[in-house]
Amino acid sequence: xxxxxxxxxxxxxxxxxxxxxxxxxxxxxxxxxxxxxxxxxxxxxxxxxxxxxxxxxxxxxxxxxxxxxxxxxxxxxxxxxxxxxxxxxxxxxxxxxxxxxxxxxxxxxxxxxxxxxxxxxxxxxxxxxxxxxxxxxxxxxxxxxxxxxxxxxxxxxxxxxxxxxxxxxxxxxxxxxxxxxxxxxxxxxxxxxxxxxxxxxxxxxxxxxxxxxxxxxxxxxxxxxxxxxxxxxxxxxxxxxxxxxxxxxx
Amino acid sequence: xxxxxxxxxxxxxxxxxxxxxxxxxxxxxxxxxxxxxxxxxxxxxxxxxxxxxxxxxxxxxxxxxxxxxxxxxxxxxxxxxxxxxxxxxxxxxxxxxxxxxxxxxxxxxxxxxxxxxxxxxxxxxxxxxxxxxxxxxxxxxxxxxxxxxxxxxxxxxxxxxxxxxxxxxxxxxxxxxxxxxxxxxxxxxxxxxxxxxxxxxxxxxxxxxxxxxxxxxxxxxxxxxxxxxxxx
Numbered sequence: 001x002x003x004x005x006x007x008x009x010x011x012x013x014x015x016x017x018x019x020x021x022x023x024x025x026x027x028x029x030x031x032x033x034x035x036x037x038x039x040x041x042x043x044x045x046x047x048x049x050x051x052x053x054x055x056x057x058x059x060x061x062x063x064x065x066x067x068x069x070x071x072x073x074x075x076x077x078x079x080x081x082x083x084x085x086x087x088x089x090x091x092x093x094x095x096x097x098x099x100x101x102x103x104x105x106x107x108x109x110x111x112x113x114x115x116x117x118x119x120x121x122x123x124x125x126x127x128x129x130x131x132x133x134x135x136x137x138x139x140x141x142x143x144x145x146x147x148x149x150x151x152x153x154x155x156x157x158x159x160x161x162x163x164x165x166x167x168x169x170x171x172x173x174x175x176x177x178x179x180x181x182x183x184x185x186x187x188x189x190x191x192x193x194x195x196x197x198x199x200x201x202x203x204x205x206x207x208x209x210x211x212x213x214x215x216x217x218x219x220x221x222x223x224x225x226x227x228x229x230x231x232x233x234x235x236x237x238x239x240x241x242x243x244x245x246x247x248x249x250x
Numbered sequence: 251x252x253x254x255x256x257x258x259x260x261x262x263x264x265x266x267x268x269x270x271x272x273x274x275x276x277x278x279x280x281x282x283x284x285x286x287x288x289x290x291x292x293x294x295x296x297x298x299x300x301x302x303x304x305x306x307x308x309x310x311x312x313x314x315x316x317x318x319x320x321x322x323x324x325x326x327x328x329x330x331x332x333x334x335x336x337x338x339x340x341x342x343x344x345x346x347x348x349x350x351x352x353x354x355x356x357x358x359x360x361x362x363x364x365x366x367x368x369x370x371x372x373x374x375x376x377x378x379x380x381x382x383x384x385x386x387x388x389x390x391x392x393x394x395x396x397x398x399x400x401x402x403x404x405x406x407x408x409x410x411x412x413x414x415x416x417x418x419x420x421x422x423x424x425x426x427x428x429x430x431x432x433x434x435x436x437x438x439x440x441x442x443x444x445x446x447x448x449x450x451x452x453x454x455x456x457x458x459x460x461x462x463x464x465x466x467x468x469x470x471x472x473x474x475x476x477x478x479x480x481x482x
Contacts, residue, residue: 125429132422132426135422136422136426152412156430159468159471166463167434168433171440
């Protein structure tokens with residue numbers, strides 16, 4: 001019998017509220033507190049969204065790989081669910097990073113797509129690779145094998161990301177504004193405050209959405225189990241084909 | 251069974267490699283398909299580009315796109331016979347280490363790719379390439395083919411191991427392999443470009459380093475992860 005104890009999303013409300021507050025504060029700081037950048041003007045404001053999105057995307061993919069390793073070592077399906085959620089949401093954030101990057105490219109260089117721009121091109125390649133995660137999962141029926149192969153993919157792709165960044169960077173001249181780079185000018189303090197709060201806000205947003213997705217998957221599985229026990233059916237039905245991990249209800 | 255101890259990784263790998271090469275020798279399937287594909291692709295490029303002779307970046311791109319797509323054919327065939335005829339189950343029953351299968355399959359693919367790379371680049375030089383490379387440029391190109399084929403063989407075997415258990419095998423092979431091979435292709439096309447140019451040129455060290463790094467990283471990764479793919 002499912003119990004309320006095993007319900008997920010316990011700290012979801014707290015995370016959601018924190019996300020709302022930090023993100024609002026970060027946007028307010030970005031638009032009203034941080035100065036207008038002398039070189040690029042108002043369009044530089046997208047930097048406070050674009051760069052955190054990109055950083056959080058890569059973080060999500062890295063954590064997808066780490067949870068993949070943990071799944072391979074332990075066989076614990078919770079790690080599979082975490083890896084799946086991190087990569088799934090990472091992909092969505094990646095689309096956000098690509099679109100905001102494209103808008104920035106239009107504002108800064110007058111073109112929607114700039115091939116000379118290694119970070120943007122690397123992101124496109126990483127995006128193309130991670131796009132295959134869902135089709136791969138979907139084409140494997142056995143849940144245990146699906147989880148195992150998905151974990152292998154998550155690890156390979158996680159290692160691929162830095163190699164890809166090195167390769168693309170070597171192949172193109174640098175024009176990307178390297179705001180946080182070692183050689184580039186460091187951010188003035190008021191910009192830095194806005195940037196770091198935006199980074200924190202987007203990170204919190206990512207965590208909240210991931211927790212929400214996992215809680216939703218768990219509660220749906222528990223609801224189905226409750227419904228089955230109400231009508232006196234105790235066998236689990238044959239699972240529908242799905243790319244998402246199966247959740248066992250205890 | 252007379253031997254008391256299980257075979258070592260190398261001897262098991264050698265046995266599987268011998269089996270693969272014998273199969274291909276008796277009924278040539280993969281190699282011929284890959285070679286024919288390359289020849290057709292060069293003809294298509296001639297018409298699609300509308301040129302009799304190409305050089306430099308275009309030549310490098312045409313050669314490596316053709317070789318990569320031909321490699322996809324080989325990757326797609328890699329485990330098919332084993333899966334359909336029960337060879338995979340037979341291997342799992344044998345007390346041989348799993349990594350022997352990876353080594354043998356990667357070696358097979360590597361050998362196929364080398365043969366196709368050699369044939370295709372000679373054909374390419376005859377059919378499409380404008381400038382005639384010098385002996386040392388041919389040597390550099392051969393080195394590039396070896397390094398690139400090693401990476402393609404390692405990544406390809408890993409992907410073939412994943413794809414063989416999926417429903418949409420061909421689909422998964424292509425969509426997984428192409429993005430994963432992009433860093434390798436960036437390095438090898440950039441490195442080949444001066445070798446195929448009219449003025450002539452030499453190898454640039456950093457592309458060789460990148461190819462070596464790619465081979466090393468994905469070789470180690472394939473070795474570490476392959477066991478999880480043949481665990482049934």
